[in-house]
Amino acid sequence: MQAFAEQLVEAAYVEHRAPLVRHLTIVTRDSEVAQDLAHDAFLRLARAVEEGQAPDDAGAWLHRVGVNLAMSRGRHLQVINRRSQSLTQPSAAPNPESILVEGELTEAVAACLTELSGSERHALVLAAYGYGGTEIAASIGRTPGATRTLLCRARGKIRERILTAGLAPA
Numbered sequence: 001m002q003a004f005a006e007q008l009v010e011a012a013y014v015e016h017r018a019p020l021v022r023h024l025t026i027v028t029r030d031s032e033v034a035q036d037l038a039h040d041a042f043l044r045l046a047r048a049v050e051e052g053q054a055p056d057d058a059g060a061w062l063h064r065v066g067v068n069l070a071m072s073r074g075r076h077l078q079v080i081n082r083r084s085q086s087l088t089q090p091s092a093a094p095n096p097e098s099i100l101v102e103g104e105l106t107e108a109v110a111a112c113l114t115e116l117s118g119s120e121r122h123a124l125v126l127a128a129y130g131y132g133g134t135e136i137a138a139s140i141g142r143t144p145g146a147t148r149t150l151l152c153r154a155r156g157k158i159r160e161r162i163l164t165a166g167l168a169p170a
Contacts, residue, residue, distance in 0.1 A: 005049040012058040013042055020062050027070045037073070041066040105162065112161040120154040127151055 017038060024034035041062050048054065055061035094102075113121055119140045126136045137147035 005046070005054075008049055008054060008058070009042065009046045012045060012062065016059045016062050017042070019059070020066055023063060024066050024070055027067060028073070033070075033073070037066050037069045038062075040069055104165070108162055108165045109158060112158045115161075116154055116157065120150060120157075123147060123151050124154050124158075 020038045020041065021031070021034050024037050025031045028034050028037065044065055045055075045058065045062060113124070116124070119142075123136050123140055126139060131139075133144050133147055133151075136151070137144045140147065140150075142150065
């Protein structure tokens, strides 16, 4: 069965690769992207054949899958373009006021961290590095629920300190 699947995919590759790449180049207007999409379409064909779901017409199937991949890529690029407008763009040079405010904010957070307990500080640092709640809970020897409460309270303490210092809007 494996040899038959390989032969089917190889025959489809020989017969349909060039027309598929040409078609996807027209759709995407980029030959390198078209080649990547064609490669992905053939990988999906190989997976489908291995799972026993070989299409009746490999050429039509490859063209449909390739166009679907191109459309998904286009939608993804639109989302990226839309979202990139809302991201902050680094300015050429920060102004002195923003440098001062950032320094005061850093000092306030550092001072507040020294006031927290060791487990609160440890949990916040792990959360800042992207660890999940269960990982943090295991690290500090608490249940996930208790860890969520600990993190919420620790963040509240920091937030209160920052608001008291007048470094953030209420």
